[in-house]
Amino acid sequence: MRIALLLSAGRHRVSGRPAPVPVELQALRLAADLAQTHGGQSGGTVTGLHAGPEIGPLTDALGHGLGHLVHLRMPAEADPAPALTAALEAGGYDLILAGRSGQGGEDTGLLPYTLARALGRPILADAAALAPGAEAGTLSVEQALGRGARRRLVVRLPALVTVHPAAPAPLPFAFAGLRRGQVEMREAAPSAPAPHEVEERPYRPRPKLIAKAAAGASAAERLKAATVAASGGGKLLVDPAPEEAAREILAHLRALGLIAPR
């Protein structure tokens, strides 16, 4: 099984310095695990792909378990999609993994979708776990939904899958891996710069909407909406018998729907 992993030039969330994007390292772990268990006769291979002017700290991915990293060199303002499409088509990969969205670039998360469209492959979003499907040539993807729920999808390969931060943590960094791994540099064919019609300014955080009662609610309701999450203001039982306390707790939990009704 040949797996390609798209690596983007990220920036660290706090320091803003160039760094790999954490979710892409998680994707690398999923890929490495899948290649090991599902390698089959030929043994699985994982190849990292990066399109950009410099490889920079993306070599860290080698330390996290990547064997081979391909750097498609292109100017910073060029559109990476055509070069990546060409490289992915030429590589004949069964599975292409990508992060959910970049962190440090445009950060739209649109590139995997345009690649999937250009390659004519199905795309699945938000994988938290990957396993070979029951049939040959299929992949079972556990898609992360909110609150720990999952959806198991079976898709026919080749496919493109984006990875969710709920996936298992990246493999620990090993310096020997970094030394062992290879970086291959290729010059990408020149492409037109991506159209850029946005104006950019320094970021200014905007106030988030606070919980608000519907318009026309009474003052008491507005106050309640603003403070209900911050204060309990509920029931207080002082020194009840343990049985009584237990009954109260269960009744309360049932009323809130947190445990199954009797």
Added chain:
Amino acid sequence: MSRPRKDPRMERAAHLVPGGARPRFDLAATPATSGRLRRDPRAEERLALVPGTLRRRLDRSQRAPAVSVVAVAAPVEAEAAPRRVVIAEPAFLVALVPDAPGGRLSAHDRQLFGAARLLADAGGGAVLALVDGSSEELGAAGADRVLALPITGYDPEAKALALNAALAALDLRHVLFPESAEGGDLARRLAALSGEPFFAGAESLSPKAVTRAARGRRVEQRRAPPRLLSLAIDAIAPHAGSLHEALPVEFAFPETTGGALLSAEFIPADPARVSLAEADFVVSAGNGVSDLDTFRMLVAALGGTPGASRMLCDAGLMPRAAQVGASGTVLEARGYFALGIAGAPQHLQGVARCEHVIAVNTDLHAAMIERAGLAIVADAQKVMPALLRLLGEEGAP
């Protein structure tokens, strides 16, 4: 000032008791008609008093039948019905695709309606809701037109194809999506399919400009609203105030063939396995819990996710991954059940977003007790077995 001028002589004259040799005034009697109503604060308080609570509690919201002592002169204005708005000939259409999990609009979906109304009302446009199944709340949420998508089950590719057909044929000026897992996925599929410009995760929106964060939240991008937009949560207020007609429209969607998706199956969360950040209900132990085996049994019996305060994690009694708080995990859970936790500020930060908190603690003055919706001042070592016994009794028959 519209207030009538006070005339003390007239007021006094109104209290005059007729008859008798000397003029007599009964000041306690209510003057017959002065035009203005007189407040009786004591009676109002009696009305607002909530019966059956140990401490005196007043409910001034007047949800209880408000029978005032003095007869109300002016009739109370009837609850103003929401204004009905009909847009017969829209200048353009602003479409939106709510997630509507289980057929009900989420808070994010309602904010999406607010954004769509903002764009539509600026130029006499109408809001078109593209939904899987129709529901009654759409009119009140702000939809002028409703179009049902021919989608069954989980098939985002087919949905994107249907949306693409509608986008081309109906000449939609904007299509709005929530920037949620499902909505964001769909928006990007449609953007890749149609090749239209797409603006992801808009954080502010007006008919002239939308903004979003980029380059690791260091840069704000700004442009005129493009055709496809996804909206971040809690950015725009939901629509309120007017009722729209939610008129169903017909559209012939092209037939779609099955995609590469072979099967889709929903797996509910397994509380014992989910990470704390994702958990829905967390049962957590602090330094006041010494019997951790009972605690673990209780967590399993309640179907919660185990958590702990830093004291237990530092002592090695619970794994570090279970730590709740500023230096552990900040919870998104709906319910939090704290056993023997004092509620240090660092810990309370972790539960700031929990809606319902239950606390068991021996100390009446613990901060956790103050924070809790149901607070029980008791020994956790006795309450835990009692809970287990009760759960066992219920499960037995």
